[in-house]
Amino acid sequence: MSGFSNVKEVPQLNSRCRDADGFLGTVLYVGPVASAKKQTEVYVGVEWDDESRGKHDGSVISRETNQIVRHFKCESSSPNAGSFVKPSKLDFGVSFASTLGDRYVKPDAPLLAPNDKFEGCFARTKSGRGKQVEFFGERKIRERQQVGDITKVALRGEGVSHAGAQPEELKAQAGHLIEVDLQGNMLWEWEEVGKIINQLEGLEALHLNSNRLMNPVPLPPTLERAASTGGFTSLTRLVLNKTGIKGWEALAILGDVFPALSELYVAQNDLSDVDIVATSSGGRVGGFSKLKLLDISECGLTAWSQVKVFGAMEGLETLIVNGNEIQDTKEAEEGEFANLKSLQLSGTKIKDWGAVDNLNSFKELRGLRFNNCPVTSTMGASEARGIVIARVEKVEFLNASVVTTKERGDAEKIYVRRVAREVTMQAGGGGDGGGEEDLEKAEAVLRKHPRFKHLKEVHKASMVPLGDGGGTGSLGQDTINVTVQSMAAGSCTMEAIRKRVPSGLQVGRLKQMCKRAFKLDPDLQVLHFRADKGSLMAELGSGGEEDDELTLAYFGVTDGSMIFMNEVDLKAKERERVAEEKRKLEEEGRGKEQEEEMLRMDGIKKMQIDQERRAVGHAAK
Known part of the structure; x- marks a missing residue:
């Protein structure tokens, strides 16, 4: 790890840092702190990824004026996500080039156990004697640790924050790599990402998930040059899950930089403005003309209109929408999602079966993931699976399991009986009580099951x-x-x-x-x-x-x-009842906590206003 040797080496704002315990954070302030004993001493104001590491929200009480002084503002709503740390206590990352060299052994590096034994390393036996530790196969292991002999490398959580090395040096060292996994590192500038890609001419897949990257708008120099010369054409898979992206514009601008992408993963980012951005550009999302797979799980989407904009991507075959709060779907219009073969809607807020029925309008849809949704919350997995199979005509894979011909037939028959039962009950049970009102209720049931009449006709001979x-x-x-x-x-x-x-x-x-x-x-x-x-x-x-x-x-x-x-199972029923009561109590408790937090924040604001007024009064005197 490399820390500050003196206060002249200050980190850049928005850069990433790490403490001795491995906690990661973002630099939001560098300078003196009003509450410090020595006003000339420089501190780094950090917002920690793990809020439990922090102590405050970026504000302190001044030693001189006893007033609140805010040095930085945390993005988190937590009042304890930030803290001030001496530069020497922090690590600001290492280069990709040096990490690659340290992780993979150089051909001429000395052997650790030249005679298959670790020099000066002994283990105590049961009898109390020391036995030298042996290490067999070191040469064979080293053969597999040569950068020049591998095409895929994983450098997860190594603290990589920049490219490092001279361009030609990095190109000679790693230019042959086709896949690089940099998950959970300290990269924050797209310029440094561009420098790494620029020297890996054959790179096909890059994993940058869990790196807090800055917004690339406008494009930094390296990416701008790439976009103007045709882009990085070898890269086909880019993983940007949980990278702090805010807005579709920040992704759309990368379309010309990575024109050959066929797989793009951007889960756990904020893309809630995607429909607004698409509307301003003629209803289309920018770039990515060759995209076949798009993962937008947990991206803050709340309406199908935000998903619909991706229907214009002609080559899109797999769309992952898991964990978004959409409550329904809409029938696909002519030419919309024309080649979509797989759709994932698990963990959404879909609460009506009509949303499932609409999927029949996706003509090429064959694979579906659909579970953990309100509409199936009261059902067992088997029951829910059967209903989905019966309602969606062409689905061949459901929740990663093959739908066999027999399973489909059984599911459709059970579904027909289920609907017939509901119709009969609404129609007065077939007795003398069935009037016009009951028949209207029965028709209303049939409207909720658009495939019923067709399935009843298909299976009438075997039922x-x-x-x-x-x-x-x-x-x-x-x-x-x-x-x-x-x-x-x-x-x-x-x-x-x-x-x-x-x-x-x-x-x-x-x-x-x-x-x-x-x-x-x-x-x-x-x-x-x-x-x-x-x-x-x-x-x-x-x-x-x-x-x-x-x-x-x-x-x-x-x-x-x-x-x-x-x-x-009476005990299970009792557990369910207790769990439901507990859930309600927790919701009530959260409501009270939120109310108390709001009151506390109002109190702080009032105190700040009073202090500012007093300060103005003193200044006027």
């Missing part, structure tokens, strides 16, 4: 006719063979029962049958069924009393089906 669930007529008279197996702790070892029952048997009657066979009260039973070994598991109702009146045929139980009886 039991969907009746009214009342168990009357020929449907109620059909008999089927079913096997009922207990999965409850108290009876899971009991032999399964095989019964021939009417397909019109009500679920409530089946629960009574299970009670007699397995000694479990119907209120504690949860029933599922599977048409055959390869089929998906489906629930026999949601446990409500109205479900108990519906029939096996209504839920699609066919001849040869396997029915599983599970026991309600």
Whole structure:
């Protein structure tokens, strides 16, 4: 590590620094501090990445006036993200060239264990004697540590802050590298990034994630020269996750610098203005004409209009939108997202199934990630997966798992039964009570399930006719063979029962049958069924009393089906109840904390105003 040797060597504002414990921060002030004993002593004002390392917000109480003096302002809302540190206690980074040389052994460097033994290094044995430590294979290891023999290097967290070395020297040392990983270093100037890339002529992939980079607007000299001469044409993958980018303009300007990019990762940056920037430039996002993959996870997007602007990227095949607070999607317009094959929407705020239905308008979409969203929050993973498969016609990969033909068929059948049940209930259950109002409710249900009629027609030959669930007529008279197996702790070892029952048997009657066979009260039973070994598991109702009146045929139980009886986990339900109450209390607590913090900040502002007024009064006297 290299620190200050004297106060003349001052760091630049916005440069990065690191203390002896490895805490990283940004330099926001260099100079004397009003609260210091020695007013001539120079300090570095730092905003720490880890707020727990700090002590204040950049302001101090002056020793001379007893007034608040602000030397710098932290970007963080935390009142304790900043501190003042002596320059000699900080490290301001090392060069890429020197780090590369230190990390990878030079061919002529002396061996550490020339005779396969470390000189003067002993380990104490059980008998108390010293045994010399041996090191075999050092030469073979060194062969793999020669920079000239490798094409990919990883220098993560090494404190790299600048390129270093003379251009020709760096080019000779590392010009053949095709992939460089500089994650978690101390780079902050795009000029230094440009110098590194400029000497690595064959570089194809560069990882800069978790480096706090300054805004490249306007372009620094090295990048500007590159843009004016065709850009860095070999670089095809650029990772800029969590690099402090603020605004799409800061990325758009890089389009001419990196014209060959096919993969761009910019997760955990602030791109909330992307739709505004796109609108001002004719509805398009600048540059990146060859982009195939774009990761904009956790970028502060709150509306589909902010995602929509990327639909103009003709070559875009994969779009990652995870962790943004968008609540819906819109149907793709003509030519929009024309080649999009994979879309990731996990962790978004989508709360309506209509947003999933809209994905059918993305004609080439085959892969989808969709979980941890409000619309699926009350469902199990299997249930949610089945519904998504049924609703999105062409999806072949869901949450990184292949959707087989059989899985799709089963999911669509279960979905059809589920919707049919909902329609029947809204239409008055098929009895005499179904009036015009009930029929309108049923039509409203169908409008929420645009694929239902098509799927019902597709699978009608292989499904039991969907009746009214009342168990009357020929449907109620059909008999089927079913096997009922207990999965409850108290009876899971009991032999399964095989019964021939009417397909019109009500679920409530089946629960009574299970009670007699397995000694479990119907209120504690949860029933599922599977048409055959390869089929998906489906629930026999949601446990409500109205479900108990519906029939096996209504839920699609066919001849040869396997029915599983599970026991309600009362402890789990209690834990869920307690967790929900705890969550509500925490939300109330956070609200109170925020209110108290606002009151505290108001108090500080009032104190500052009073102090300023007094200072003005003294000056007037």
